[in-house]
Amino acid sequence: MSESDATTSTEQRLDRIVSKELVDFVRDNIIWPLLLLVFLGFSVLLPIFSTWNNIEALLYGSAALGAVVLAETICLLSGHFDLSVGSLTGFTAITAGVFMVEWFPNAPGIVGIVFIIGLGGFLGLLNGISIGYLEVNPFLQTLSFLIIFRGGIEVVSTATFIDLPESYQFVGGGSIGGIPFALIVMLGLLVVLHFVLTYTSFGRHIYAVGSDKEAAEEAGIDVKNTVLLVYVISGMLCGLAGLMFTGYIGAASPTIGARILFPAFAGAIIGGVSLFGGAGKVTDAAGGILLLGTIQVGLTLLNVDPTAIDVVNGAILLGAILLYTFEERAAEFGGAPSDG
Amino acid sequence: MRNIKKRFGNIQALAGVHLDLRENEIHGLVGDNGSGKSTLVKVLVGLHKPNDGEIRIRGDRVHIDNPKEAREYGISTVYQDLALAPDLTVAENIYLGRYPKKRVGPIPVVDYGKMKETASEVLRERLNIDIDPTSEVENLSGGERQAVAIARALIVDPEIIIMDEPMSSLSADSVKRVKQLVKNLRDEGVTVLLISHNLQEVFDLTNTLTILDNGHYVGRVQTDSITEDDVVRMMVGGKVPEEIEDQVDTTPTFSSVAGD
Numbered sequence: 001m002s003e004s005d006a007t008t009s010t011e012q013r014l015d016r017i018v019s020k021e022l023v024d025f026v027r028d029n030i031i032w033p034l035l036l037l038v039f040l041g042f043s044v045l046l047p048i049f050s051t052w053n054n055i056e057a058l059l060y061g062s063a064a065l066g067a068v069v070l071a072e073t074i075c076l077l078s079g080h081f082d083l084s085v086g087s088l089t090g091f092t093a094i095t096a097g098v099f100m101v102e103w104f105p106n107a108p109g110i111v112g113i114v115f116i117i118g119l120g121g122f123l124g125l126l127n128g129i130s131i132g133y134l135e136v137n138p139f140l141q142t143l144s145f146l147i148i149f150r151g152g153i154e155v156v157s158t159a160t161f162i163d164l165p166e167s168y169q170f171v172g173g174g175s176i177g178g179i180p181f182a183l184i185v186m187l188g189l190l191v192v193l194h195f196v197l198t199y200t201s202f203g204r205h206i207y208a209v210g211s212d213k214e215a216a217e218e219a220g221i222d223v224k225n226t227v228l229l230v231y232v233i234s235g236m237l238c239g240l241a242g243l244m245f246t247g248y249i250g251a252a253s254p255t256i257g258a259r260i261l262f263p264a265f266a267g268a269i270i271g272g273v274s275l276f277g278g279a280g281k282v283t284d285a286a287g288g289i290l291l292l293g294t295i296q297v298g299l300t301l302l303n304v305d306p307t308a309i310d311v312v313n314g315a316i317l318l319g320a321i322l323l324y325t326f327e328e329r330a331a332e333f334g335g336a337p338s339d340g
Numbered sequence: 341m342r343n344i345k346k347r348f349g350n351i352q353a354l355a356g357v358h359l360d361l362r363e364n365e366i367h368g369l370v371g372d373n374g375s376g377k378s379t380l381v382k383v384l385v386g387l388h389k390p391n392d393g394e395i396r397i398r399g400d401r402v403h404i405d406n407p408k409e410a411r412e413y414g415i416s417t418v419y420q421d422l423a424l425a426p427d428l429t430v431a432e433n434i435y436l437g438r439y440p441k442k443r444v445g446p447i448p449v450v451d452y453g454k455m456k457e458t459a460s461e462v463l464r465e466r467l468n469i470d471i472d473p474t475s476e477v478e479n480l481s482g483g484e485r486q487a488v489a490i491a492r493a494l495i496v497d498p499e500i501i502i503m504d505e506p507m508s509s510l511s512a513d514s515v516k517r518v519k520q521l522v523k524n525l526r527d528e529g530v531t532v533l534l535i536s537h538n539l540q541e542v543f544d545l546t547n548t549l550t551i552l553d554n555g556h557y558v559g560r561v562q563t564d565s566i567t568e569d570d571v572v573r574m575m576v577g578g579k580v581p582e583e584i585e586d587q588v589d590t591t592p593t594f595s596s597v598a599g600d
Contacts, residue, residue, distance in 0.1 A: 199449040201439050204428075208436055211425035218387065218423035219437035219492075220408030278427035 028272050028280075030323075031287035038291060042298035049298060056180070062293040063182035064172060064244035066286055068260050069267035070193060071237035073285040076268055077197070078230045079210035079277025080131060080138045084123075084145035085238050085264050090257025091149040092120045093242030097161035097252025100168060109167025117239040123149070124235015125228070132227035146261075153254050161252040171240075172247020182244050186286075189240075193282045206230060210277025263292055266317045275324060291316070344393035346379055353379045356393070357557045359533075359550055361500060366522060366532045368542040368563065371552035372575050377535050378420070380552070381502055385410040385417050408437065414499030418506055420535075422489040426478035431459035433477050434492045462491045467521060483514035490521065501525060502533045507541055519545060539568045553578035559588035 043050040068085050075082040096116035100107060127145060130136045166174075174181040197203035205226045208216040217223045245256045271288025273280030292313060299309045346354040354376045361367050371377050382388040384395065386404040395402050397413055404410050407417065417423075424433050432439075435455050442451040459473040469487045477485060486506065493501050503522070507515045522545055525532050536542050542549065543563060551558040551574045558574045565587045573581055580588045 199444075201441075201450065204432065204439060204450060205437070207428060208425045208432075211427035212423070214421070215423040215425050216436070218385075218407060218417070218419055220406055220411065221437045222406075274427070278425060 031271050031284050035287055035291045038294050046301050058293050058297050059183050060180045062289050063186040064241050064248050065263055066186050066289050067237050067241035067244055068264045069285050069289045070282060071234040072264040073268040073273050073282055074230055075234050076273045077210050077280060078206045082234055083142040086257045086261040087146045087149035088123050088235060088238035089241045090153050092116050092239040093246050093252050093256040094153050094156050094254050095119060098157050100164050101161045109165040112168045116243045117236050120239020121232050121236040124231040128228035128231030132224045158254055169247040172244035173250060190283055190286055207278050267292055270316055270320045341395050342393055344383055345391045346383060346388055347391050353555050355555045361531050363531055364526060364529055365547045366526050366534055366545050368546035368549040369533060369535045370542055370549055375552040376555040377552060411496050416493035416496055416498035417502040418489045418493045420504040422485055424477045424485055429474050429476055430471055430488050431455045431473035433488050434459040434495055462495055466494055467491060483510055500531045504535045539571060551575060559590045561588045
């Protein structure tokens, strides 16, 4: 090979790496400028939009949904997914409502909080055993749970429970110094999950399993146990979401958890979490849900028909998926340099 | 490894196979597709549980249940598929499954600084290759990925390193580098188990060979005492040609290093 050929080859290779890393960078960070742009756009159209009251309402409304997004995010990072997050959120909320009002009416709120998160963790454990140890396809397993627990909500109760202890409702509906407690919980959750996923072996194992399950196994990572724990955590987050929704609306209603599967997926994917596992950050997933929330509130204030809002949300999700497809193509057509 | 048997349903993948590895040698494991080479390696590193047979290290019988335990016995593996996580960085892949830790207060956390520094050092000093340890593996070339996989096996200072088809799909330069590395490892006292379809490579590098055929043990032989044609005949026929019978150990006695 001549010197000029070698120089050209090195330059092409560098170009490929730079373009691939540029695509990665865009994917990983696009959510925040996009969120700012959308926010500024609505602020221009609607002067009320950028008021603190509106921002607070937006954040408050997004907090409970944020827990479901995180439940989905952790599954996606491990290369799996969970179709049952909405059903588990609804089922834990209504069952805990029955628990607090009918089974143990005098129990303090903390008992209900432990019960609802524990119930979520238990249902997640069942998902985890089935998917991690019995190697049932995650789609079939979580689809079954979606159907079982959506029906289960009706079996447990069709009534709405409002006589819940204040301490029980505080997590989703209370405030400290004028700041909604749900926001504080969500921020705390983001910090803890970010820490666990970035700085602990368990967190890195989740990424490794999501990136290449066989490689993780051959490197000595306990893949089955990692998957099991991912679903347990996901279930606990669904329980927490059920608790936060209950506090937010002031009641344990059988409608909690309905129609949140799409935003759970969309928030994570728009936030840059890979559909194929192993890449993405929980903090960016939070950006995804804020973007969806901002659009929802903005279009509602502009009196746009709710079905049209769904169309806009779907289009944004499609855009995010196209970005991934572009990224995959970039890798196929030259992201990884050849050996020569 | 003595009399290793492994069955998958109705398929007898290994029917009483022996493998004897000795210090300071490069040992080749050869056989046609489906001969049981990869299965034997997976038994050795604990990814498959054998139905029968035993593994001894320096005469002591051991049970290896997973690759982590294999590493604790000083056995490292470079898999044919390299077993890399493409979304993770070079440094993380080198330390996959055994991240170095530091303490932040009472909490042990992954020590990214140490990981980056050591990974870079191993790549540069032992493999003579300059790769940014913070690059994601999906952005590397085939040769660079191979180097990362080998660096991962080296980082634990193994006594035995298993290399499954380490030179397939590499450029000529990379093959040269891997060959030199294999020789260096032997000189440093590491035992290398080389699995390869390429008999030329095997004859270039190994001191001894174990030949398998269709899950059966054919024999163990000094590489310089036979020809490539002899090996091919044993690989496809499963029998030792009469004229070299005295060169091939068909009932191994096992050395004091890996046997008893």
